[in-house]
Amino acid sequence: xxxxxxxxxxxxxxxxxxxxxxxxxxxxxxxxxxxxxxxxxxxxxxxxxxxxxxxxxxxxxxxxxxxxxxxxxxxxxxxxxxxxxxxxxxxxxxxxxxxxxxxxxxxxxxxxxxxxxxxxxxxxxxxxxxxxxxxxxxxxxxxxxxxxxxxxxxxxxxxxxxxxxxxxxxxxxxxxxxxxxxxxxxxxxxxxxxxxxxxxxxxxxxxxxxxxxxxxxxxxxxxxxxxxxxxxxxxxxxxxxxxxxxxxxxxxxxxxxxxxxxxxxxxxxxxxxxxxxxxxxxxxxxxxxxxxxxxxxxxxxxxxxxxxxxxxxxxxxxxxxxxxxxxxxxxxxxxxxxxxxxxxxxxxxxxxxxxxxxxxxxxxxxxxxxxxxxxxxxxxxxxxxxxxxxxxxxxxxxxxxxxxxxxxxxxxxxxxxxxxxxxxxxxxxxxxxxxxxxxxxxxxxxxxxxxxxxxxxxxxxxxxxxxxxxxxxxxxxxxxxxxxxxxxxxx
Numbered sequence: 001x002x003x004x005x006x007x008x009x010x011x012x013x014x015x016x017x018x019x020x021x022x023x024x025x026x027x028x029x030x031x032x033x034x035x036x037x038x039x040x041x042x043x044x045x046x047x048x049x050x051x052x053x054x055x056x057x058x059x060x061x062x063x064x065x066x067x068x069x070x071x072x073x074x075x076x077x078x079x080x081x082x083x084x085x086x087x088x089x090x091x092x093x094x095x096x097x098x099x100x101x102x103x104x105x106x107x108x109x110x111x112x113x114x115x116x117x118x119x120x121x122x123x124x125x126x127x128x129x130x131x132x133x134x135x136x137x138x139x140x141x142x143x144x145x146x147x148x149x150x151x152x153x154x155x156x157x158x159x160x161x162x163x164x165x166x167x168x169x170x171x172x173x174x175x176x177x178x179x180x181x182x183x184x185x186x187x188x189x190x191x192x193x194x195x196x197x198x199x200x201x202x203x204x205x206x207x208x209x210x211x212x213x214x215x216x217x218x219x220x221x222x223x224x225x226x227x228x229x230x231x232x233x234x235x236x237x238x239x240x241x242x243x244x245x246x247x248x249x250x251x252x253x254x255x256x257x258x259x260x261x262x263x264x265x266x267x268x269x270x271x272x273x274x275x276x277x278x279x280x281x282x283x284x285x286x287x288x289x290x291x292x293x294x295x296x297x298x299x300x301x302x303x304x305x306x307x308x309x310x311x312x313x314x315x316x317x318x319x320x321x322x323x324x325x326x327x328x329x330x331x332x333x334x335x336x337x338x339x340x341x342x343x344x345x346x347x348x349x350x351x352x353x354x355x356x357x358x359x360x361x362x363x364x365x366x367x368x369x370x371x372x373x374x375x376x377x378x379x380x381x382x383x384x385x386x387x388x389x390x391x392x393x394x395x396x397x398x399x400x401x402x403x404x405x406x407x408x409x410x411x412x413x414x415x416x417x418x419x420x421x422x423x424x425x426x427x428x429x430x431x432x433x434x435x436x437x438x439x440x441x442x443x444x445x446x447x448x449x450x451x452x453x454x455x456x457x458x459x460x461x462x463x464x465x466x467x468x469x470x471x472x473x474x475x476x477x478x479x480x481x482x483x484x485x486x487x488x489x490x491x
Contacts, residue, residue, distance in 0.1 A: 013104060021100055021117055025093030029125040031337050033085050034358045035344030038129055039446065040417070041293070043401025045130040046081070047415045049074030050404070060212035062413040063421065065223040068208055069166035070132040079404060082356040084130045091134045092124030098141035099304045105145070106272065107311030116307030119326045122333020123299035126292075126340060132167035133296045139164035140175035140278055141304070147179035147193065147274075154183055158193040162200025169221075170285070171297060172201060174277035181274045226420030229458030232289050251332045252290040258325030259283060259302050265309040265318055272308035275301060292336075303329050354405050367483025368405060371444065374480050374487055375406050378442060384411035385442040386435065390452050392428060392468040395419050396459050399446035402485075411438035423463035432471050441490045443476050448484040 051062050052075035058064040064071060077084045100117035107113060124134050139160045146157035157179040165172025176197040183189040208216045234256070235249050259279060266272050282298030303326060310322035347359035351369045359365065375385065387402040387410070389395050398417025403410055412434040414422055421427060434440075454460030476488035 013101065018097060021097050022093050025096040025117070025121040026089050028121055028337065029089035029092045029128060030086070031125075032341050032344040033089065033128075034082065034349075034356070035340060035347055037081070037350070037358055037360050037401060038127070039399035039401045039448075040397045041127075041129045041131055042081070043399060043404060044415055045070060045074045045084070046079060046404045047400050047410065049077065050079055051415075053078070057208070057211050059208055059215040059219050063219055063416055065219050065416060065418075066132060067166050067169055067220055068204060069163070070130070070135060073135070074130060079354070080356050081354075081358045081404070085128055088128050088130060088134060089125075091138055092128075093121065095124055095134060095138035095141055095300060096121035098138060098145055099300070099307075101145055102141060102304055103307040103311070106308045109311045112307040112311040115310075115323070115326045115330075116303050119303035119306070119329040119333075120300045122330045122337075123296060123303060125333050126336040127296075129293065131293065133293075136164045136168035136171040137297055137300050139167065140171050140178075140301075143175040143179045144182065144274060147182040154186075154189040154193040155196045157183070158196025158198075159200050161193075162197040162204070165197070165201040166204040168297075169201075170281040171278065172197070174281045177277040178274040181277075226418070227288060229419040230289055230455070231457050232291060232455065234287065234290050247332060247335055248292075251328075252286060252295050254328055255286070255295055255299055255302065256283070258306065258328060259298065261318075261321050261325055262302055262305045262309055265313055265322055266305060269309065269312050271312045272305050275305045275308075279305060299329050299332075350405070352405055354407050363483055367485055371480075371482040371485045371487060372406055374482065375408070375442060375444075378479075378489060379408070381407045382409060383442075384409045384438045384440045385444060386411060386431075386440055387417075388443055388445050388472065389417050390445060390447045392422055393462045393464060393466050394454065394460065395423050396453070396455055397451055399444075399448075399451070402444055402446070406444075408442075411435055411440045419459040419463070422468075423465060425465045425467060428465055428468040431468055435471070443472055443488040445486040445488065446484060447486055451484075 048058065048062070048064055048071040052058060052071055056062055058068060058071055074084060077087060096117050099120040100113045103116040104110065104113035124137070143157045143160040143164065146153040146160060158176065161172050161176035161179055163172070164175050176194065179193055180190050183193055205216070234253055236253055263279070266275075278301045279298065282301050286295050286298045288294065306322045306325045310319050310326070313319040313322060344359065346362070348362040348365040349355070349357060349359050350365050352372055360368070379385065385406065385408040387399050389398050395417055396419075400415045400417065402408075403415075412431045414427060414431060416422070422431070472488065475491055477491050478486055479489045480487040
């Protein structure tokens, strides 16, 4: 087996081991698969998938700040709350398996390869959201694995990086650069890789560019100008004596430290440098908003880097520090899965045909059942309703999942309830026109604490635009309150 400066050309692993790792990774991610719901993130992807399956075009017919990869995949998966969770669990397990193969190929040491596999499986097991992170990471790992080996795999590496771009553009670009670093000794191979990546990415975007070029570019790449409104600082104080909460609170900062340790070891030994672009975009993504959703890509990529660096590190002290970073990622993932299992035991099944047996807090499950009964009395399946936050001048997050759970449509093109979008006068006027034109009879105000409590960022400040709130208050009256949900009917 020939060895290059970054990764060797190929690695041979017995198929039974691959199957076992894939099954174990999936089983770990799928622990209590039906426990918990995601009002914003889960609801957004299900709603976008539903719209696409019904014939609507993203960007032109509804506002969408993601590239088409994940919404189109969700359209294929359907409206089930369970189907996408199974696919997401398998996706995380595939990414963990590819991480194992990457480290095994570089290090030739099963111990560090298994450590990286476990860490990536833990990093991608929670939160089990239908967002594009896990898909992009798995495709990026596949691109790195295909690159640097036999010449005919350069096209495969480029294709996987191009597909990753359609899920998360920065991850796809970083994967292409990393794969090119692996193949850099053969300029023809680098050229094929780059052309294939660009071709796949462009082919995936082309239909949407042709249908609505301005909307597509403005809503996806242009959305970067609004993201500062949701920036969160790096938490450095746990504000709790609970050991589990301390780890959860400080993990983003500890992950940044582990990244710095990896960078020092990688540059010192010049091993695993093809991961630098992916680590860089993962770090930027985390620092843009330090919550549990934004740490996932960095945790997965750094786990691979830590395994590679540790396998080649002669210094015992530094090797222990690298191992500690891997252990930290594993501990955090295991802690979150244990908490998920514990919380799930206290949940109740949502008694709605659209819920697929998923569970939520007992009070919330009861409130949703009573809300659905009231909505059914006052409207028909498929009728439009508006799922609204507590107020539209200051928005933190919305409950888009209500459209799926209540089997109702959104009369507006804005499923995204985010600051800088629905807090503007232009969008609120458009939404008012949609409500009037559609004759929407019902509005549900989601007034859960997570929606009402402002964050310490731009989203916590009022935009000063009250057009939509005044319209709702003037044209609708409250006819029921069900837990966190206030039902309003047109006067």
